[in-house]
Amino acid sequence: xxxxxxxxxxxxxxxxxxxxxxxxxxxxxxxxxxxxxxxxxxxxxxxxxxxxxxxxxxxxxxxxxxxxxxxxxxxxxxxxxxxxxxxxxxxxxxxxxxxxxxxxxxxxxxxxxxxxxxxxxxxxxxxxxxxxxxxxxxxxxxxxxxxxxxxxxxxxxxxxxxxxxxxxxxxxxxxxxxxxxxxxxxxxxxxxxxxxxxxxxxxxxxxxxxxxxxxxxxxxxxxxxxxxxxxxxxxxxxxxxxxxxxxxxxxxxxxxxxxxxxxxxxxxxxxxxxxxxxx
Amino acid sequence: xxxxxxxxxxxxxxxxxxxxxxxxxxxxxxxxxxxxxxxxxxxxxxxxxxxxxxxxxxxxxxxxxxxxxxxxxxxxxxxxxxxxxxxxxxxxxxxxxxxxxxxxxxxxxxxxxxxxxxxxxxxxxxxxxxxxxxxxxxxxxxxxxxxxxxxxxxxxxxxxxxxxxxxxxxxxxxxxxxxxxxxxxxxxxxxxxxxxxxxxxxxxxxxxxxxxxxxxxxxxxxxxxxxxxxxxxxxxxxxxxxxxxxxxxxxxxxxxxxxxxxxxxxx
Ligand SMILES: [Fe+2]
Ligand SMILES: [Fe+2]
Numbered sequence: 001x002x003x004x005x006x007x008x009x010x011x012x013x014x015x016x017x018x019x020x021x022x023x024x025x026x027x028x029x030x031x032x033x034x035x036x037x038x039x040x041x042x043x044x045x046x047x048x049x050x051x052x053x054x055x056x057x058x059x060x061x062x063x064x065x066x067x068x069x070x071x072x073x074x075x076x077x078x079x080x081x082x083x084x085x086x087x088x089x090x091x092x093x094x095x096x097x098x099x100x101x102x103x104x105x106x107x108x109x110x111x112x113x114x115x116x117x118x119x120x121x122x123x124x125x126x127x128x129x130x131x132x133x134x135x136x137x138x139x140x141x142x143x144x145x146x147x148x149x150x151x152x153x154x155x156x157x158x159x160x161x162x163x164x165x166x167x168x169x170x171x172x173x174x175x176x177x178x179x180x181x182x183x184x185x186x187x188x189x190x191x192x193x194x195x196x197x198x199x200x201x202x203x204x205x206x207x208x209x210x211x212x213x214x215x216x217x218x219x220x221x222x223x224x225x226x227x228x229x230x231x232x233x234x235x236x237x238x239x240x241x242x243x244x245x246x247x248x249x250x251x252x253x254x255x256x257x258x259x260x261x262x263x264x265x266x267x268x269x270x271x272x273x274x275x276x277x278x279x
Numbered sequence: 280x281x282x283x284x285x286x287x288x289x290x291x292x293x294x295x296x297x298x299x300x301x302x303x304x305x306x307x308x309x310x311x312x313x314x315x316x317x318x319x320x321x322x323x324x325x326x327x328x329x330x331x332x333x334x335x336x337x338x339x340x341x342x343x344x345x346x347x348x349x350x351x352x353x354x355x356x357x358x359x360x361x362x363x364x365x366x367x368x369x370x371x372x373x374x375x376x377x378x379x380x381x382x383x384x385x386x387x388x389x390x391x392x393x394x395x396x397x398x399x400x401x402x403x404x405x406x407x408x409x410x411x412x413x414x415x416x417x418x419x420x421x422x423x424x425x426x427x428x429x430x431x432x433x434x435x436x437x438x439x440x441x442x443x444x445x446x447x448x449x450x451x452x453x454x455x456x457x458x459x460x461x462x463x464x465x466x467x468x469x470x471x472x473x474x475x476x477x478x479x480x481x482x483x484x485x486x487x488x489x490x491x492x493x494x495x496x497x498x499x500x501x502x503x504x505x506x507x508x509x510x511x512x513x514x515x516x517x518x519x520x521x522x523x524x525x526x527x528x529x530x531x532x533x534x535x536x537x538x539x540x541x542x543x544x545x546x
Contacts, residue, residue: 020376021361024293024357024358024361025293027293027354029291029292030288030289032289061346063350064346064349064350067331071328071329071331076328076329076383077380077383077384078376078380079325079376079377079379079380079383080376080377080380082328083357083376085328086328086353086354086357087354087357089350089353089354090350090351090354093288093347093350093351
């Protein structure tokens with residue numbers, strides 16, 4: 001009698017509810033015609049909100065960085081996942097484009113990060129020299145489990161940024177901006193559904209994937225890409241915009257993923273950003 | 280030729296075929312010989328994402344225009360795969376994600392080191408290596424346009440030929456991006472010209488050769504490029520490569536195809 005090897009077995013079937021083909025077919029592209037940018041001339045957003053919009057834009061543009069770290073691992077072999085990611089990157093491109101145009105509609109606004117690009121570039125360049133190489137070596141050894149980690153990371157990142165969109169719409173009290181936030185939040189909903197379903201299914205199928213995810217997710221910055229951002233901005237995103245009770249709720253959602261209870265990723269990230277910002 | 284990235288991103292869309300008369304495949308089905316070629320093309324299109332990962336581990340992904348292009352380009356190629364899969368589906372040939380995955384798993388030994396090597400090389404020589412990628416991309420896209428044009432001409436099929444023409448029009452835009460990028464970078468750097476010439480002359484292989492069986496590749500090359508017209512098409516795209524700075528006199532396509540004992544008129 002043969003016994004299936006639980007740790008390496010491919011999860012039996014893809015999530016029944018989500019069709020990657022359908023997602024690709026109904027991808028949401030440019031939002032430019034719907035942004036009503038003139039409204040910001042008569043009623044601009046405050047600098048604090050714009051700072052968050054600009055930060056979220058940069059984070060959404062991180063899609064290709066995520067793709068880079070994912071595609072050098074065995075995840076690239078999973079044609080269903082890569083099929084999803086192709087459309088996901090496309091939708092995120094247009095989400096970032098919308099955010100960028102909103103910031104640009106405020107010609108007087110100067111982002112607080114304007115004096116930091118050199119430092120960021122240096123840090124990023126260093127990370128690039130180390131990360132993809134190390135990741136590809138390690139991940140090729142680990143195999144399929146790493147796909148679960150990537151899906152969990154995608155889900156958690158999506159939960160955090162989606163909460164930020166919702167809070168931004170609420171706190172700014174600006175109907176045109178709120179309408180755009182709702183629109184972008186809608187686009188992100190399918191990303192959430194896919195990543196969450198995939199992560200749950202894959203983590204449930206492999207305890208080894210859960211152990212790997214616990215190690216990897218602790219090392220990541222939250223939201224993904226925050227490592228390249230000024231800590232004061234990240235601190236304002238986590239704990240300011242995304243309020244304290246949200247942080248607890250977000251961690252509870254992580255807890256509910258198979259094998260990931262007790263990580264406290266989001267509250268830890270918020271604390272870390274606060275400490276770094278105080279230095 | 281300049282390339283307007285904003286214009287490209289705003290007009291990028293998945294290729295459509297719903298308005299084409301796919302019923303024509305029921306009355307005039309494609310032969311097995313042609314279906315084998317379509318199958319090869321379909322696989323290549325779906326596997327574009329694997330090529331993307333090689334591009335992304337090099338410094339090129341930091342650049343904004345390049346990022347925008349890569350996002351749109353990769354999606355267009357995915358849809359070329361979907362369109363060709365729909366053609367195959369009409370002939371009872373299923374191309375699904377599980378099968379594509381199986382093909383990628385099978386190739387494990389071949390591409391395991393590729394991202395490593397590419398990443399190290401890419402970071403060592405920095406921007407000059409991006410020029411290699413761009414010229415390589417241009418070569419791939421030129422050969423894709425040539426392949427689709429040839430197949431459309433050979434088949435003269437009421438549904439397939441117009442579909443291939445649509446796909447080919449998108450490939451032409453890809454060509455414009457890669458060639459513009461390559462030209463700009465090659466003009467700036469003698470090292471870039473040297474590296475690119477070396478890479479193209481020594482390492483260039485037909486698109487898809489790394490993800491396909493040798494027999495399939497041989498079939499496709501002969502099917503599409505045998506004969507005087509095939510040779511003329513190959514020479515036409517070789518001329519395009521040779522026009523890039525520092526690439527004068529290269530004949531990478533003709534050289535690569537001569538390995539296949541093509542049925543070509545004597546020179
Ligand atoms: Fe294509
Ligand atoms: Fe192409």
